Amino acid sequence: MATKRVTTPVLEIEYEHSGEADAPPVILLHGFPYDVRAYDEVVPVLAAGGASVYAPYLRGFGGTRFLDDATPRSGQQAALAQDLLDFMDALGLEKAVVAGYDWGGRAACIVSALRPERVRGLVSADGYNVQNLAYAGEPAPPEWERTYWYQFYFHSERGRRGLTENREELCGLLWRTWSPTWAGADAAFPASAPSLHNPDFVDVVIHSYRHRFGLAEGDPRYQALEDLIAKEPVITVPTVVLESGDDGIGGPGAEGDREYFTGPYEHRVLSGVGHNVPQEAPEAFAAAVASLLR
Numbered sequence: 001m002a003t004k005r006v007t008t009p010v011l012e013i014e015y016e017h018s019g020e021a022d023a024p025p026v027i028l029l030h031g032f033p034y035d036v037r038a039y040d041e042v043v044p045v046l047a048a049g050g051a052s053v054y055a056p057y058l059r060g061f062g063g064t065r066f067l068d069d070a071t072p073r074s075g076q077q078a079a080l081a082q083d084l085l086d087f088m089d090a091l092g093l094e095k096a097v098v099a100g101y102d103w104g105g106r107a108a109c110i111v112s113a114l115r116p117e118r119v120r121g122l123v124s125a126d127g128y129n130v131q132n133l134a135y136a137g138e139p140a141p142p143e144w145e146r147t148y149w150y151q152f153y154f155h156s157e158r159g160r161r162g163l164t165e166n167r168e169e170l171c172g173l174l175w176r177t178w179s180p181t182w183a184g185a186d187a188a189f190p191a192s193a194p195s196l197h198n199p200d201f202v203d204v205v206i207h208s209y210r211h212r213f214g215l216a217e218g219d220p221r222y223q224a225l226e227d228l229i230a231k232e233p234v235i236t237v238p239t240v241v242l243e244s245g246d247d248g249i250g251g252p253g254a255e256g257d258r259e260y261f262t263g264p265y266e267h268r269v270l271s272g273v274g275h276n277v278p279q280e281a282p283e284a285f286a287a288a289v290a291s292l293l294r
Contacts, residue, residue, distance in 0.1 A: 005063070008086035010071055014063030015056035015087070019047035024120070024293055025093045028055045029084065031102020032205060033171035034276060035061050035195035037188070038101075041282035042289070049290055051097075056087055058103060060204030062195040071219075073200050075103075075208025077131050078222035078229060081110035088118060097292045099285070101125030101242075101277050103208070113233040114225075121238040121292025123285070125277040127254030128261070130229060136213045144250025150174060154209040164202050168193050178248040179274025188279060238264040240288040242281075245271040266291075 005014050016036055026046055028039045036055040043053050057064040058080065060073070084107045088096060097120045098108040106129045112122040113130070139145065150170070153159035163170060171193070175185045195201075210216035218226060239261050243254040255267055268288065270281050278285040 003063075006087065006090040007067070008083065008090050010067060010086065011059060011083060012065045012067060013056050013083070013087055013090075015054055016043075017052070017054050018043050019050075019052040021052055023050050023052040025096040026051045026053045026289055026293070027084070027088070027093075027096050027098050027108075028053065028278070028289075029098065029100030029104025029108055030055070030058060030061070031100070031104050031276075032208070033174055033196055034102070034279075035192045037192045037195075038276060038279040039282075040279075042278050042286045045282070045286040046289055049293070051289075051293060054087075054091070054093075054096075057195060058107075059083055060198050060200045062198060064198065066200060073203035073207060074211070074219040074222065075204040075206075076211045076218045076222060076226070077106050077110060078225040079219060080104075080107040081114070081229075082222060082225060083107065084111050085115065085118065094118070095120050097121045097123070097289055099123035099289050102129075102275065105129040106131070109235065110229055112237050112239070113235045114228055116235075116237050119237045121240075122235065123240045123242065123288045123292065124254075125242045125244065125285075127241050127243065128235070128257035130232065130260075131212050132232060133212065133214065133226075133230065140250070147177075147248065147250040151209045151213070154206050155213065155215055160202065160206050163205060167196050167201070171196055175276065179246075179276050179280060180248045181246045181272050182274050182276065182280050184280075185276075232260065234260050234262045236263040238292055239266070240291060241265070241267045242277055242285065242288055243267065243269045244273045244275060244277055245269055246273060247275045249275055
């Protein structure tokens with residue numbers, strides 16, 4: 001894919017594009033601690049099928065940069081969602097299929113819920129991947145909690161230093177443990193590792209995992225959007241939910257989110273697939289996106 005840049009009110013976003021510019025647009029959104037390399041086998045399938053495919057680097061990843069040194073390096077969910085809308089506006093994309101997992105899936109879900117007129121269809125690898133901050137202090141089952149160790153680690157300054165000084169070792173460990181049945185994790189990680197050396201990576205990541213637990217204030221520019229997200233809006237656009245059969249991060253199954261989807265909906269379980277869905281199961285991910293383009 002060709003690497004390009006576009007300027008939004010807050011960021012210069014680096015992105016990769018493939019396909020004819022006037023074809024139906026698809027936006028593929030990566031998660032933490034991944035990057036657009038997760039879609040290397042998804043993009044050619046979609047572009048060959050007649051889509052115009054965009055894969056942006058999220059804030060804090062790859063070549064995406066903040067325009068102003070004074071802008072808070074927020075990783076809150078509203079910031080990610082606004083970045084997606086700003087990206088679409090900057091490129092003149094009135095409506096698109098949006099697809100993602102982890103952080104990227106969260107942005108895609110929020111935009112689908114709050115701005116359905118901008119979304120032709122949604123692929124979410126995590127179900128209703130929207131944080132309910134009001135319940136952030138409630139404990140989860142211990143078996144799930146132990147898989148969230150990295151989040152609690154990031155709450156401390158020791159964790160910030162650990163991410164700063166050992167980012168590749170730490171993130172490589174997350175790749176392996178979140179995708180315990182993916183034999184290719186170690187071989188694939190080096191291609192994405194450079195994206196984790198973005199100068200804002202640590203600040204954005206630490207803020208993300210502190211804000212969601214009420215341990216850090218959000219950027220005031222996103223508060224109105226956070227207030228709307230707090231109402232847990234339903235998603236009305238056509239949706240395909242992909243559920244990992246072997247995700248190494250604990251939590252309820254995606255089918256438990258069914259009440260949040262009131263439009264056309266399909267739930268597909270991917271056996272033997274871990275957290276990094278598009279990179280582990282590119283054919284299934286591409287097929288889900290293509291089904292929303294028909």
